Amino acid sequence: MSNWIIGIDTGGTFTDVAALEVTSQTLHVTKVPSTPDDPSRAVLNGLTTLMDEFPAVTAGEIQFFAHGTTVATNALLEHKGVTAGLLINRGFRAVYELRGGLRPVGADAIDTFWRKPGPLVHQRHIEEIDGRIAFDGTELRELDEAGVRAAVRRLKENGVAAIAVVYLFSFMNDAHEARTAQIIREEFPGCRISLSSVILPVIREYQRTSTTVVDAYVGPVIENYLRRLSTGLKELHLTTQQRFIMQSNGGLMRVDMAANYPNQTLLSGPAAGVVFSAQLGGAVGEPNVVTFDMGGTSTDIAVLVGGEYQENRDGSISHQDVGTPMIHINTLGAGGGTIARIGPDGLLKAGPQSAGAAPGPACYGRGGELPTVTDANLVLGYLEPHALVGGKVKLDANLSREAIRRHIAEPLGLSVEEAALGIIAIVNVNTEVDTRLAFAERGLDHRTFALVAFGGAGPVHAARVARNVGIPRVIVPPHPGISCAMGLLQTDVKHFYLRSHPASLPSLRATTINQLFGELRERALDEAHAEGFAPDDVELQYQMDLRYPYQGYELTIPCKAPPFLDSDKEAVRRAFDDAHLRVYAISAPQETPEVVNLRLVSVSAVPHLTLPDVPEGDGSTVAARVGTRRARFEEFDDYIDTPVYLRERLRRGDTVEGPAIIEQLDSTTVLLPRQKAEVVRFGTLIITVEA
Template structure:
């Protein structure tokens, strides 16, 4: 049986085909078709299956991740959306937390709500913090408001009532009314999307879900229809932002959970390759066309968070975006990708990013109309990339166009050579990425020098060696299929369901019967979901977490909760787990302070997928004999950091390097999906799974 992973990225669509019986992998990478992303998916999959000698009917499972949700919110291309909330709370989306992300900016611009004021209505109802109904919901009031929204042309309605997470009766009644009288209108209820406290975040997340739901619903419906038309009859699954898989039906109801589905695949690939290579602690480094992302894999588990921002006014300024509260893998992102633009600012300083070349034109060397110098242009001029073998030769790079762009916009204004300009860009972008990764790791209470770096993405292996050196990483790992690793991560991710409930109480005063009932209900819902997707409950794993804090604090940290029936005997373990996590994050604990639990989370998951990856025979291009090294292709003039003259760098074909062979840097290793650049004082070994393990001498 075969599984196909599909990751639609900002520049390329990546595809990975897995033979579940043999572990053989076949990769493909094609340009993303922005007018209709499905076209790129079908074209790329058709080409991949043709090379494998297969038909769509041979595929048992397709697993898909996409940036469509993020792009729709950033570009404001979602549906016309209305909001119904408790009367008096219509402006919560604009009031927010009254937080200024830049206290010194007198002309500060705050993110504009996805729902305009004219489409936000308050309904007469009230529920208190314990779930008691104080003011009943009036059906006549509901009918008038919904009619107003429909006449206003909305396609989707978000419903977020005050305290509904304690008693959802009014939200459910509103949802039932809309579905009964206006079945063509999409409805998002906060009790389904984010059933926990914090009114602003809950309203923002629910409105965001409603905003993208029509788009994603139609897209997934069209994708499944097109796959069916060309012979696919298997199971279509969707990657979520927390690194777990779900069904198309759930994704259509809660599309906001797809917000970071692509990057989550990369993190889950980090879990897989960590186990495969025997590394328990790994920092993943995913560098694509527009951004670079780093996440932590600690003891074979990704770091999770529930807080995120999207569509920031200032892209990398915390607090300048729309908050969304969903379970997702914690990662840091900076505007450093292959298409990031380099420029000289008003002070005469060389800068890189965060702006990127458009996806249509790309870097200047792509020959599609781009004229601004980018990171890829500089990599080409330094000799790191092969102009005749980019994506296996499917894209011919124009070196002269790259040189003109760098010379005009950087070298001439700064009065330096083109080589110096290109090296300056390369060093700046590496420093920026290493600094971002270092801060992210330190903020988690960990030492970057204890983490091996797993690098992937189209541009990741080109820059990873210098980034790893700057971080002090002991080893650099370049996995098999590094250019399409996120799509491979989809194939090794488990199917899971995470349920959330708010129950605020000091640990010492918890109603243990109520808590056990709450946890049991969430577990039962999770087991039911897995059974519906064809997984056995007996093989499922249950993970419990609680968001906890010292009483009086405004934010929580996630703490492990033991499985089984909880009682007063569990209190000591909960408090110990909280203190351990708090100490790790902040370096202290507060004696005699009351510990309070806020939100409880239960994830029921299938077993993770594990296999021994092999490159499919059709991808092997080994040429035996006739060379002093089995993978040597030749030599190329390459500039490394600090070089004033190029070195004659050996270039190797990754497909011809044998398992357990060694080589030393400097070296360049080429494959279709990516290029690996290795500097001096490093030893490279290809392991038995065809991963490159690079030992770094300090």
């Protein structure tokens, strides 16, 4: 009997599918258009298409299913979450409205039309509640239960579908929040409830509030999506219980648990691409990489040093602050579907608005009339009109030319070709700025990195971006358009459990540390059991977040598993001093560090994808070359005959000189003049940017 593992990643334009038979290491990939009105349909269509194209894959033989989704992200980006309410301590209703002093950064700082993004919960849906928990967890004033009931009734009458509950110091004592949840269930059955003591039980009031509000805002959307997906998978007779969804932290969680923690799926899709890049970079001898994941609607950039990705605990998605641990990824609105326009200042712009999958770029012929990046690439000859997604999507260059002429070229007094070059230049500059900033904010030298280009549009633009930024090499994976789906099959089930307990390290008793770690361990093992893992299958990693007195930030330090002894504190202290010196080039051993959070990470191993290798070539690329196509590059004044190669015919050791175009089912790689691509392990392309 076969043993298939499946990864499906839903993007803004296409949904990608990767399937591996574990025993024979047989790999199949395919793509289908995304369905923005109901993303679960695209997942089911992708699974059906896979089984139709490759009859060896049957639902009954699928033992493992992993999924990456942008549903939660899109709910924030497109403001399509539910109407949510907020219960907060009396006197603190402005905490969320102030938004942590939000101000424009990056390109927004010079945008004269920038406006502060609005909150997800408006003041009319914020209710103040009497009752107070002190900083040490003691009760100062009893919870006003009658006030809670009245507030919940008002919110219900005002049409809210979810309620966030955020009380002061609930991470030290959650009694008031727990009782409030009971009252909400009594007064408002079926209402989504998000408690800060469950979602993010840590200090820093605003960050905890914002994260809990995000959870309430997207929670019902995720619940409905997962319900439709589960029903559809059942109808396809996919019966395996090993069904997982990608989290923002780079690990998986069971699909049926994701509805309880929707805020942990905000970077579900992009996180899988980072995991894949870390694995591939190490395999081809490039541990320092920067990801360039350019899909249909956005570009995701992450810097990995030594194959390790950076964790962010103070992130922002669509200007909504989130404190849930997630991979540090910079996202900008630049993709194949990005719409080109003339801005209020009369200058050419590209993004962040996208044509998405419906109606899509003008060349799709589905009713889209606005010019996009894909339309510009088609006009410039980089894309084959009949080869996109193996011929499943036909492109009409005449529609692209007309859209660019009408909306860009004529208003600016340019030719269609000049306008197309301008669109590509603008979108490339946008990604180059964010790539440079990703290095600058960490003080890293971009010349010691390679750029991993994936996503359907990534390899089209990567060579130019790398050349302009000064990155010496570009890595193009074997299946760049499916890389996020493949990344879903290269990680493990991972969960983070946190508990704030501020105290100086010497004064925090070992018995208290063991008690708190014990509570986290019990929760971790309970959830692991719900996901089908035995206690012996779960690796537990114990950590502390420490800081020096008066600091506003902390570092995570590993510590020994319980029983933790008072004598173990000195080793933790030395490790913190060393880490602070390594990260900030300074330490203060004479200071007494403070414990901020206790942290537990649980990791449960699941089957992994192993990339198959390609045969050794004879040094000739004649068999891979299928002709030429007229293409326009910045380096030339006109179109030139550009060699075109089929990626699947290239063999290990083959080299391709630029300018050239390399086509495959899921993407197109564009080589510029004076560049060279070499086929290495797994069929990976290594592009020398200045050959």
